[in-house]
Structure formats: structure tokens, C-alpha cells
Amino acid sequence: MSMNEIAVMNADGDARTFWDSANPEEVAVAKALFERLRGKGHMIYRAGENKSVQVHEFDPEAGKLVAVAPLVGG
Amino acid sequence: MAHAGTWSVAPSNQSLTTESRQRLNIEMDRFAQFQTQEWQGRVAGAFGISAMEEMARVRLAPMSETATSRARALLLENLSPKQKAQFLLKDWFSVDGKLNRYRIRYSTTYNVDVINDGGFVSSSLCAVPLGRVPIPDSMLAQKLVLENDEELFMRVAHTLSFSMFGDVGQILPAR
Numbered sequence: 001m002s003m004n005e006i007a008v009m010n011a012d013g014d015a016r017t018f019w020d021s022a023n024p025e026e027v028a029v030a031k032a033l034f035e036r037l038r039g040k041g042h043m044i045y046r047a048g049e050n051k052s053v054q055v056h057e058f059d060p061e062a063g064k065l066v067a068v069a070p071l072v073g074g
Numbered sequence: 075m076a077h078a079g080t081w082s083v084a085p086s087n088q089s090l091t092t093e094s095r096q097r098l099n100i101e102m103d104r105f106a107q108f109q110t111q112e113w114q115g116r117v118a119g120a121f122g123i124s125a126m127e128e129m130a131r132v133r134l135a136p137m138s139e140t141a142t143s144r145a146r147a148l149l150l151e152n153l154s155p156k157q158k159a160q161f162l163l164k165d166w167f168s169v170d171g172k173l174n175r176y177r178i179r180y181s182t183t184y185n186v187d188v189i190n191d192g193g194f195v196s197s198s199l200c201a202v203p204l205g206r207v208p209i210p211d212s213m214l215a216q217k218l219v220l221e222n223d224e225e226l227f228m229r230v231a232h233t234l235s236f237s238m239f240g241d242v243g244q245i246l247p248a249r
Contacts, residue, residue: 009203009211011137013144041204045218047152054222066152068215069207073232074183074200 006033006044006065021060034058034065041070137208145208152214169217171224178213178220184234186216186227201231 002021007014017033019026035058037044044067045052055062137145150158157167165180168189177187177195184198203215219227 007148009145009148009207009215011141011206011208013141013208013211014148043219043222045222047214047218049152049154049158051154052152052218052221054218064151066148066214066218068218069203069205071201071215071219071227071230072204073230074202 002061002063004030004060004062004064006030006037006062006067008033008037008042008067009069019060027060030060031058037067042067043070044068137206142208142210145210145214149210149214153217157217167213167217169220171220173224173228176220178216180209180213182209182212184232185213186220186231196235198234199227199231200234201227 003018004021005016005018007016017030019030021027034044038056044055044065046055046063047066048064055065149161153161153167157169160167161180166177169176169178175189176199177189179185179187184200186199186201187195188197188199190196201216201219202212207215216227
């Protein structure tokens with residue numbers, strides 16, 4: 001069992017969704033969010049203090065994730 | 075539509091020449107953190123009220139303090155200890171990519187500097203997440219993409235060659 005989260009950047013700073021890997025309902029919600037974001041072109045990273053890693057598949061034990069909208073030239 | 079080397083401040087303001095638009099963008103970038111009345115008056119006088127309104131609408135419409143605070147917290151959670159120390163002290167942090175070394179500054183546009191082996195800025199890049207997010211979110215997005223897919227960042231970003239502004243001195247120690 002572990003607590004996990006995904007932070008999605010937005011105009012309010014971010015919106016965070018938390019899930020317990022031992023709770024199937026929460027995992028299902030998190031997985032649906034992950035896949036919806038990926039479908040919209042977001043890039044998802046496992047970050048923290050260590051070097052970040054892009055993740056392409058949902059992992060119920062993902063830890064802390066950050067979702068970034070597609071980049072555009074400014 | 076923005077093009078490499080051309081800053082896209084006021085696309086609907088056709089009265090601005092390319093040179094004026096570049097100057098306006100430079101002013102905007104330089105003072106984005108200091109939206110003082112003095113600066114607003116200076117820019118309005120130089121470029122006209124319509125340019126100011128366009129600039130405010132497109133770039134400088136303030137985010138709420140809460141949003142910026144949340145984004146800053148998220149950024150700090152995801153910086154390495156070295157990057158965190160740099161950011162807290164200087165409002166920028168460095169990223170070592172496979173192709174280049176970068177400095178990501180707290181600013182709205184062209185805030186990613188490419189640092190050459192001598193520690194000088196060789197160019198500045200602009201690529202931001204789609205949609206409107208606070209500056210710290212944008213900085214985190216830039217860091218994450220540069221660390222994981224530098225080529226994608228370079229492909230998407232608009233580039234401003236630093237040579238057009240002259241030498242501003244060495245800003246980071248050479249490798």
C-alpha cells in the first residue's frame with residue numbers, strides 16, 4: 001500500500017489527485033485520469049529531488065507524478 | 075504566428091514594426107516581474123496604449139497569488155537540491171542537458187538561456203506549456219522536458235540569438 005499523486009498544471013497552479021494503491025476504486029480513477037491526460041498530449045513525469053523520468057504507462061505505485069501540457073513555441 | 079527570432083507580442087496590432095515589436099518584447103521580458111506604474115507609463119508612452127493593452131491581455135494578465143504560490147510549491151518539490159538553492163537565491167536554476175547547458179529564469183518569455191562552454195549565453199529559447207499557467211509551472215515544465223526530451227524542446231522552441239543584443243558578460247562558470 002502506498003499513497004500516490006499526480007499534479008496537473010493549470011491556471012490555479014495545479015490540481016492534485018491522490019490515490020492509495022491498495023484501493024481499487026482510487027486506482028481506477030487515477031488510471032483513467034492518466035490515460036485521459038496522455039490522450040490529450042500531456043507528458044507525465046516522475047520527478048522529485050532526483051532526476052526526472054518520463055512515464056508512459058500507468059503504475060499504481062507511481063509515487064509523485066507531474067503532468068505537463070504539450071509545449072508550444074512562445 | 076511567431077517565427078524564430080521574432081517576438082509575438084501584439085499580433086493584432088499591425089501598426090507596430092518588427093523592430094518596435096522586438097523592442098517592446100525585450101522591455102516586457104525585462105520588466106515582467108516589476109509591473110510598476112513607472113514602467114507601464116514608459117512602455118505606453120513609447121509604443122502606444124493599444125500595444126500596452128495587447129501586451130497585458132496576452133502576457134501580463136496577473137495570475138492570482140494563490141495560483142503562483144501553488145505553482146512555486148510544486149516547482150520547489152521537483153527541483154534537485156542544487157537547483158533549489160539556485161532558485162531561492164537567484165530566481166533561476168540550471169539544467170544540464172545532453173546537448174547543452176541551460177539556465178531557466180523566472181520570466182514569461184524567452185526565459186531559457188543556452189549557456190556555451192565559456193559560461194556565456196549564446197541564445198534564448200521560448201517554449202511554454204499550452205494554456206495559461208503561472209510562471210513557476212512553466213519553469214518546471216521546461217525543466218522536465220529539457221531533462222527528458224531535449225530534442226523535442228529544441229524543435230518546439232523559438233530561438234533568439236543573443237548576438238543581436240551584445241555581450242552581457244559571463245553568467246555561469248564554464249564547465
